[in-house]
Amino acid sequence: MPNKKIIIANWKMNLSLGETKVLAKKFVKKFTGFKDGEVAICPTTIALSEVAKILKDGRLKFGAQNVFWEDNGSYTGETSISSLLEIGCQYVILGHSERRAYLLENYEMIHKKVMAVIKTEKLTPVVCIGESWKERETDRRDFVLVEQLWQALSGVNVFGSQRIVIAYEPIWAIGTGTAIRPDEAEYAHKIIKLALNDMFGMQVVSNNFRIIYGGSINPKNVKGFTDLENMDGLLVGGASLKVDDFYKVVKEITK
Numbered sequence: 001m002p003n004k005k006i007i008i009a010n011w012k013m014n015l016s017l018g019e020t021k022v023l024a025k026k027f028v029k030k031f032t033g034f035k036d037g038e039v040a041i042c043p044t045t046i047a048l049s050e051v052a053k054i055l056k057d058g059r060l061k062f063g064a065q066n067v068f069w070e071d072n073g074s075y076t077g078e079t080s081i082s083s084l085l086e087i088g089c090q091y092v093i094l095g096h097s098e099r100r101a102y103l104l105e106n107y108e109m110i111h112k113k114v115m116a117v118i119k120t121e122k123l124t125p126v127v128c129i130g131e132s133w134k135e136r137e138t139d140r141r142d143f144v145l146v147e148q149l150w151q152a153l154s155g156v157n158v159f160g161s162q163r164i165v166i167a168y169e170p171i172w173a174i175g176t177g178t179a180i181r182p183d184e185a186e187y188a189h190k191i192i193k194l195a196l197n198d199m200f201g202m203q204v205v206s207n208n209f210r211i212i213y214g215g216s217i218n219p220k221n222v223k224g225f226t227d228l229e230n231m232d233g234l235l236v237g238g239a240s241l242k243v244d245d246f247y248k249v250v251k252e253i254t255k
């Protein structure tokens with residue numbers, strides 16, 4: 001049986017706590033009876049425990065947009081893995097390009113976060129990689145993707161049923177309204193899969209890894225991404241802020 005598609009809503013810092021609660025409740029209502037894919041909502045850190053309460057029946061999952069690699073101590077402003085687990089968080093986005101750009105998150109930090117999350121076996125990291133427009137134009141895309149995978153995942157041991165989601169997010173496509181062409185996404189996902197096969201072996205990759213796409217997906221363009229061989233799901237930003245749009249995206253990709 002094919003794996004269920006994973007669709008992650010990244011709400012970024014777009015909503016207040018009150019707005020988050022309202023939208024989460026709308027999601028619960030809209031997704032009543034939905035069982036074709038795995039849907040997770042990633043609100044701000046401050047909203048996580050409220051969202052956990054709203055999603056308590058477990059049909060929709062939720063995740064954090066970031067976490068720290070140490071579990072406790074003098075790390076002002078950070079959030080630990082164990083506190084995410086305490087409230088039932090199942091996903092955590094790591095190394096998003098916005099954090100790389102605005103918070104100066106570098107390869108070493110992302111690697112430390114991946115290592116720490118993997119150890120728990122209970123939280124699924126969503127590791128974001130993707131090329132800039134310049135890297136794409138100068139034909140360095142494949143190299144950049146492989147390099148980012150190596151930087152994030154080298155030395156990682158994948159145990160048992162631990163899942164790792166790789167989100168291919170071309171930086172130039174995020175929040176711009178222009179998604180990548182589906183055939184190009186398929187090509188990039190193939191490159192990612194081959195690089196993962198080199199690192200972990202085909203069996204582990206097929207059992208434990210999923211590759212999803214993110215970057216300006218909306219109800220109009222999602223159709224082209226539905227039947228791609230190496231497309232295990234989507235990370236959705238802007239279109240996840242409107243429950244009807246997001247629902248259409250999810251329904252289409254899980255067809």
Ligand code: PEP
Nearest residue numbers: 174175214215216237238
């Ligand atoms: C993202 O930032 O993860 C993302 C996919 O955003 P958008 O869908 O708005 O491009």
